[in-house]
Amino acid sequence: MRLHRYGLLLGVFLVCLLLLTVQTRGGETGRAADVVALLVTPIQGLLVKVHRGALGLWTTYVDWKSVRSENTVLRAEAERLKLQALQVEETRQENARLRRLLALRERLPLSALAGEVVGREAGGWVRTLTVNRGRGSGVARQVPVIVPEGLVGRIVQVSARASVVQLLNDPASTVGAVVQRTRTLGLVEGDAGGAVRLKFMARDGAQVAPGDIVVTSGLGNLFPKGVPIGRVAAIQDKGSALFHFAVLAPAVDFARVEEVLLLTGQTQQDMAGLFTPDG
């Protein structure tokens, strides 16, 4: 056993010695060295291929690892940029809204105060907005509230720094209105379902048709004349009843109102020309 063990060592030693001798005897021009080189070169070529393959495998793994971490970083960056883009878009839209509001305020022949919506109540029992203008800003009850698209409602409650606006579609809201084309007078009311409808006398409103624009009548001096309320969407003909109803598509999307103008002054002028269909 021991002999076998040392025999193996001796064999290995001799093989190595032989290899070394063959490679070095006679310099680079030796025949034996050439033979070794001839035998070894293809094996070395194979080993280089294996080496490259192994290195490639390892590099792929390292790349995969770095791609994963890079992916995490890029995802976070993408999220951050997405958020930033949303903020920019939000600011852009707010800017556009405020510009339109400012342009309207400059066109108005009466004093107006800009306010920001700070609260909403749209549960059905009441439909109101809260704006950040109150008694301190000179706001009083019944002040009309408008946006560039048209009438929003009126102030029904005032505190020191905020006011509550009753929306047109509040069930308790009534506004004197007129159909622009036919000059048919009526009352715009809200209902519990959130719709807005025009109640008018059947005998005066036979010509009212879908698409007609309804504006404030200015009667009662509460709302200025000519502020858009909405368009007639459908007529509810009650046959021989005294009053008919027209369902209106409000000019203002109450859910999206964010900045408003509070009309603190008064005017007798018809304001219909100050509002454009696109606000």
Added chain:
Amino acid sequence: MRALFLLMTFGGSLAQWSVVPALSLGGVTPDLPLIVTVFLALRRGPETGCLAGFVAGFLQDMAGGGLIGIQALTKALAGFGMGLLVGRLWVASPLVQVPGLVLLTLAEGLVRYFLLQLFHFPASLGALMLHVILPQALYNGFLGSACVLCTIAAVAMRRRMWT
């Protein structure tokens, strides 16, 4: 047995070409085939250690493009020597194995240097010892201790699974 031998010897050489360059610390790389040779010698005795060292060294010589047979001989001697120590010294403890690996790397480096001297190797021993052999010996010791700990943990886990 043969499969393990081949797997470890060729796997170690393959890893030396692929993974080890990535483990380089200040230009110093561990000698993975030597570590594999030592582990095989410790577990299987001098014959396996000698053969593993010869094959691993031969592959390293071939891949390195230098004199074929130098590392084959030094690693075969290292494997054989380590295998002989199994019966004579208490080498089962990691506390012996790791310093043993450091010393063996130093010895292997010295033998390789003196062998190369026979073929007019130009570098000085001092510089080689300072910049190559000693750092590599320490690195081998560090990596060897990590391997030993991993092996112990794996064996313990296997025992726990069987009981």
